[in-house]
Amino acid sequence: MRKSVRVIPFVVFLISLAVSAEEHRYQPVSRETIEARLGRYAGKDPQREETLKKIFGEAGCDEQHLSELPVKGSRMPNVVCLLPGNSERTIIVGAHFDHVSAGDGVVDNWSGASLLPSLYEAIKSEPHKHTFVFIGFTDEERGLVGSHFYAKNMSKEQLSQTDAMVNMDTLGLAPTEVWSGHSDKNLTKALAYVAQKLNMRATDVYIPAGVSADSEEFAARKIPSITIHSLTQETWNERILHSPKDKLSAIRIGDYYQTYCLLSAYLDFLDAVLPFTPEPQSR
Secondary structure (H helix, E strand, O other): OOOOOOOOOHHHHHHHHHHHOOOOOOOOOOHHHHHHHHOOOOOOHHHHHHHHHHHHHHHOOOOOOEEEEOOOOOOOOEEEEEEOOOOOOEEEEEEEOOOOOOOOOHHHHHHHHOHHHHHHHHHOOOOOOOEEEEEEEOOHHHOOHHHHHHHHOOOHHHHHHEEEEEEEOOOOOOOEEEEEOOOOHHHHHHHHHHHHHOOOOEEEEEOOOOOOOOHHHHHOOOOOEEEEEOOOHHHHHOOOOOOOOOOHHHOOHHHHHHHHHHHHHHHHHHHHHOOOOOOOOOO
16 A cells, blocks of 8 residues: 655644634534435445435435446446535545445445435535545445546546545444554544544544455555544454345444534545645655
């Protein structure tokens, strides 16, 4: 994994936090809405792709800004909802919608995919600096196919304009966790700060070797990236993922909704503080 090249002085980072701490420009949807959208997981992957598009439409992402991007090597497209901002600076928010045949794939990863339209809805009503690109990735379970294709085909201009990639995978088993060792340190600090301000939890948790996530494809292109999940050692040992245990009943809806509220605040916060000021290079 390549580390982000966008490093900032810690003092500058803290100043950025302080300046933005009192700004709140997001409006989370209700817990009932989140729970209802989570419950729409039924069907095979093509049906889930259609459901995701429908939920985006219900959240207000119109036909002009909602699209299907064909992916080479996949029978399904990536689903993309664009939320224009006041600049060309970009934040990508992603989650894969496909799942394996064992279980219902609610935790892995309808829990992440179904939050995409709700995060769009939370931040759409207020002016924001960044353009947000919400992406439902196809075929993550077949080797990060959708995210690899998207990241690989980003132009040099798109790469230079993208300040962060926020990935969601496997939510609702516990309070919010961050994939230790595979997330940009400054993005991780920012999440911890927002969680503290909201009296919520965001813990840095190590994931065993052999596990991959869509954020890796963006990190490989030197885009600061973070993967947010809910795996703890206990839930990992329960072997819920890729098993018949991956059902709606595995979700702790209180933790799940709290993660959604935290991510809504986090995206708003990132919009205010990014891009971070690069640290001067020593000679």
